[in-house]
Amino acid sequence: MDAIQKNLLHEVAELDALPVGAYNIRVNGESSARNTTANIDIVSKTDKSGIDIIIKPNTVNESVHIPVVLSQSGLKEMVYNDFYIGENSDVTIVAGCGIHNCGAGDSSHEGLHRFFVGKNARVRYVEKHYGEGSGEGKRVMNPMTEIHLEEGAYAKMEMTQISGIDDTIRKTTAVLAAGATLEVQEKVLTDGEQNAVSDFTADLNGEGCSCNIVSRTVAKENSTQHFASTLNGNAACSGHTECDSIIMDSARVSASPNLTAANIDASLIHEAAIGKIAGEQLLKLMTLGLTEEEAEEQIVNGFLK
Amino acid sequence: MLELRNIGFHTDDGKDILTEVNLVLDEKIVVITGPNGGGKSTLAKIIAGIIQPTEGTIWLDGMDITHMSVTERARVGVSLAFQQPVRFKGLTVKDLITIAAGRDLTLNEACKYLSEVGLCAKDYIERELNQSLSGGEMKRIEIAMILARDSKFSVFDEPEAGIDLWSFGNLIHVFEKMHRETKGTILIISHQERILNIADKIIYLKNGSVERYGSREEILPDLLHDTAKAAGCNILMDKLEG
Numbered sequence: 001m002d003a004i005q006k007n008l009l010h011e012v013a014e015l016d017a018l019p020v021g022a023y024n025i026r027v028n029g030e031s032s033a034r035n036t037t038a039n040i041d042i043v044s045k046t047d048k049s050g051i052d053i054i055i056k057p058n059t060v061n062e063s064v065h066i067p068v069v070l071s072q073s074g075l076k077e078m079v080y081n082d083f084y085i086g087e088n089s090d091v092t093i094v095a096g097c098g099i100h101n102c103g104a105g106d107s108s109h110e111g112l113h114r115f116f117v118g119k120n121a122r123v124r125y126v127e128k129h130y131g132e133g134s135g136e137g138k139r140v141m142n143p144m145t146e147i148h149l150e151e152g153a154y155a156k157m158e159m160t161q162i163s164g165i166d167d168t169i170r171k172t173t174a175v176l177a178a179g180a181t182l183e184v185q186e187k188v189l190t191d192g193e194q195n196a197v198s199d200f201t202a203d204l205n206g207e208g209c210s211c212n213i214v215s216r217t218v219a220k221e222n223s224t225q226h227f228a229s230t231l232n233g234n235a236a237c238s239g240h241t242e243c244d245s246i247i248m249d250s251a252r253v254s255a256s257p258n259l260t261a262a263n264i265d266a267s268l269i270h271e272a273a274i275g276k277i278a279g280e281q282l283l284k285l286m287t288l289g290l291t292e293e294e295a296e297e298q299i300v301n302g303f304l305k
Numbered sequence: 306m307l308e309l310r311n312i313g314f315h316t317d318d319g320k321d322i323l324t325e326v327n328l329v330l331d332e333k334i335v336v337i338t339g340p341n342g343g344g345k346s347t348l349a350k351i352i353a354g355i356i357q358p359t360e361g362t363i364w365l366d367g368m369d370i371t372h373m374s375v376t377e378r379a380r381v382g383v384s385l386a387f388q389q390p391v392r393f394k395g396l397t398v399k400d401l402i403t404i405a406a407g408r409d410l411t412l413n414e415a416c417k418y419l420s421e422v423g424l425c426a427k428d429y430i431e432r433e434l435n436q437s438l439s440g441g442e443m444k445r446i447e448i449a450m451i452l453a454r455d456s457k458f459s460v461f462d463e464p465e466a467g468i469d470l471w472s473f474g475n476l477i478h479v480f481e482k483m484h485r486e487t488k489g490t491i492l493i494i495s496h497q498e499r500i501l502n503i504a505d506k507i508i509y510l511k512n513g514s515v516e517r518y519g520s521r522e523e524i525l526p527d528l529l530h531d532t533a534k535a536a537g538c539n540i541l542m543d544k545l546e547g
Contacts, residue, residue, distance in 0.1 A: 216395075244394070284391040287353055288405045288450065289379040298404065302395035 004071045008098030011130040013067040023065040028072045050080035057086030065094045073103025079111045087118035096128040099139040108140035117153040124156045131164030138166040145172040149180035156183045169197045178206030186215040187304050190223035200229040204237035213241040219251035230258040233266025242271040306331035307458045313360030323513045332505035336493045339510040345494045349462045353385035354378040382457030390443040393434045405450040418449040423475040441472035457489040
């Protein structure tokens with residue numbers, strides 16, 4: 001791996017050496033390193049590009065790292081990864097994709113991640129998207145995520161895209177059985193001419209299931225963002241979705257909630273707030289000795305922390 | 306020492322908010338009181354640089370700071386505790402106290418400032434300054450930030466506004482302690498007799514002019530007498546909210 005690839009790996013997965021536990025590191029469309037454990041198997045798909053990550057039932061306190069790095073300008077790839085998380089497991093999955101594009105061709109990474117979370121299993125999924133490089137070619141990422149939560153399963157998804165991705169369309173769908181819980185925390189910062197779309201849909205099908213989707217975003221310069229979330233309450237369940245955005249410069253942000261309750265005991269809430277940084281917030285930090293630019297930076301960093 | 310020389314502030318539509326304010330402020334605690342609309346908060350904003358006076362000059366320890374920005378004034382040692390503390394999603398109490406101090410603080414140092422304002426540090430230091438904090442808690446954190454700045458000149462704009470009686474009692478103790486320990490000057494805008502009681506000097510500002518300025522012993526008895534005489538007069542006590 002060269003210095004650029006190592007840096008990308010650091011940015012998306014905070015890895016400076018090979019991780020402990022199971023991992024699969026994908027560099028420029030090829031698997032570059034892989035490790036499996038007694039409880040976690042990683043198998044390449046034979047019919048298309050991608051891997052199956054199979055976690056045995058009752059696997060606890062183990063982790064899987066599956067970072068993807070693209071440093072070859074103009075490379076376009078579509079990857080299919082399936083995660084089978086066995087009953088009663090408790091695992092952490094660290095994904096993430098870094099693109100370095102210093103050429104003229106667009107580089108893109110598209111992926112379909114499917115999670116099958118078994119009964120009473122718990123999974124924490126951390127995904128970070130990052131782009132860099134001064135080329136004219138765009139850095140594009142279009143992740144699709146499907147989450148299937150069986151009875152009593154729990155998934156926490158932390159998805160972050162702070163820098164350098166020109167175009168992204170993120171589609172996430174979830175189906176929840178009885179007693180399942182889904183938490184999603186999304187953080188997005190766009191600037192320049194970037195465009196980001198997040199589209200969530202959760203079907204709350206089982207009694208007592210719950211879902212909480214929280215998106216915090218900052219849109220700078222001429223960038224655009226769109227946040228859509230659909231909650232379908234088909235049973236006695238609770239669902240909450242929240243989009244909180246800071247808009248700056250000439251950016252454009254839209255949010256569209258869509259709640260459908262098909263059961264009298266479904267309780268669904270949507271909150272959306274879009275606004276610029278309040279003048280009094282800037283003023284307060286300036287009275288503490290920061291310049292206006294430093295104050296703005298502190299507020300944005302805190303908001304996305 | 307802060308000196309206001311002939312400060313005036315007039316709005317674009319010709320209203321006189323402040324007229325010929327001349328003050329030399331070098332005691333430990335000076336309290337400005339007077340009726341609502343008398344120009345007190347405007348004077349606080351002029352001192353902090355949030356608004357520019359239409360006339361006059363402001364001097365800090367012999368340096369003309371009239372045309373300095375808010376940031377520059379903060380850096381030379383002027384602080385302002387807002388009447389309505391500002392909330393920030395994502396920024397924690399520790400973040401704000403660190404920014405206020407202008408240097409990296411150890412957890413112990415940051416906690417010390419919170420303890421001084423009567424907050425249990427470990428319960429608050431990592432809290433976000435969001436809607437989950439009450440008005441009284443926000444007010445105390447606002448004061449802790451000013452303590453962390455260790456300023457030459459600090460202005461508190463109605464520290465009692467919006468806090469409950471219980472918090473108010475503690476607030477007085479905080480100011481009494483500041484009186485004992487501060488090396489700079491503290492200017493408090495207040496309607497509260499208990500705050501006036503800890504003042505070295507009192508300014509009575511009415512209709513944009515300094516009507517009276519002198520030691521507490523000189524000014525306070527007259528103010529209390531006037532208040533008692535004019536029932537319903539709102540010079541004192543009208544801002545304490547339950």
